[in-house]
Amino acid sequence: MLGAQLHWLDEIDGDSYARPETCAKLAALLSQIRPRAAIAHWPIDCHADHSMSAAAFQRAMQLSRVFPEVYFMEQVHQSRHFHADRYVDITTTAERKYALLGLYVCQSGDQIAAERRIAEMYHGRKIGVEFAEAYADWPLTMAPGRCLLDEII
Template sequence: MDRREMIKTSMGVAAMTVLGIPVAAKGAGAVATDKKKILVIGGHPDDPETVAGGTMCLLAAAGHEVVSVYLTHGEAGISGKSHAEAAAIRTKEALAACEVIGSRPLFMSQIDGSSEINQARYLEMQEVLSAEKPDVVITHWPIDGHRDHANCGLLVLDAWKRLGRPFELYYFEAMSGSQTQLFHPTDWVDISDVVDQKHKACHCHVSQGMEDVLVNWHIPMERFRGLECRCTYAEAFVHHTVPGSLI
């Protein structure tokens, strides 16, 4: 299947499903009868919202359980602030963003800028996913110039395999071309109807200079992905369907 056909197939059921999950038909006002749990796992407060916030809004509005998982508290994300001060500010911002989206926040214990991949961290991610029992997980594409993003994606990928692939796994992009590299989507989600809600959630992250971040990075990407699938704004994902082997 070439790229044009793949996009056509991906968007063909977009009015009724988001990443294969049932949602209300456009304008119908109905909610899901088969409730699913979706975990969106990002390296920092603001990652889930900026890269998959529209998809999260659609799923939450349809009655599904959406969980915003943050690998770190964003400890290194505010110049001139200590780790403790920055973590407190960014945690508060993330909680506000979750309120806008309708998601439940869940914070893990890694440190912004110093995330690790080791046996203990592998087990930690497995424990979180085992406890939450999601139907779908969306996380960072592992080929990313930001260590926390790459580590987050690899930890989730390893847990998915070790746990026997019990959920559908998708990857999102974060500032493609600058951070995320070699990202070739398999699925697109039309977020045109909820883009204002998504941006409202993003603007909760005041400490991150979100106005400039949205204007210079995320809105252009939303429009570009929208052009790919013939809508105004979209988010794109890679669906991991090849199981691979464990060594």
């Protein structure tokens, strides 16, 4: 429906870890795709799979030496201490997004869509639109291709 290509990391739902194999597979994808920007889970998330994916992405960037701009996304009831740096107006695509989330049956997609709708209405009011997504910047990646930690090592 989106025209996007899906890549699996072969991790198990509820039992995922930032294993060297997982980080290497993600690094290979970064090297192949070379994205300008990426959206990742907030690292301080109470869902272990989400915090793992943020850690694996960070390690994959180090391994691949590909440093896209990284924006962290919010999970309504799982992200801890999340503070948005920017809001993106999704009013024109919100209904399609919620319909797609509803198809995510194995993760209670209808419930996720309902939660997202409420949160995104709230965020939308902050910027004067109907629906908006909230993102936090990762300052270390805001200058593509550079990472301060790599420069001082």
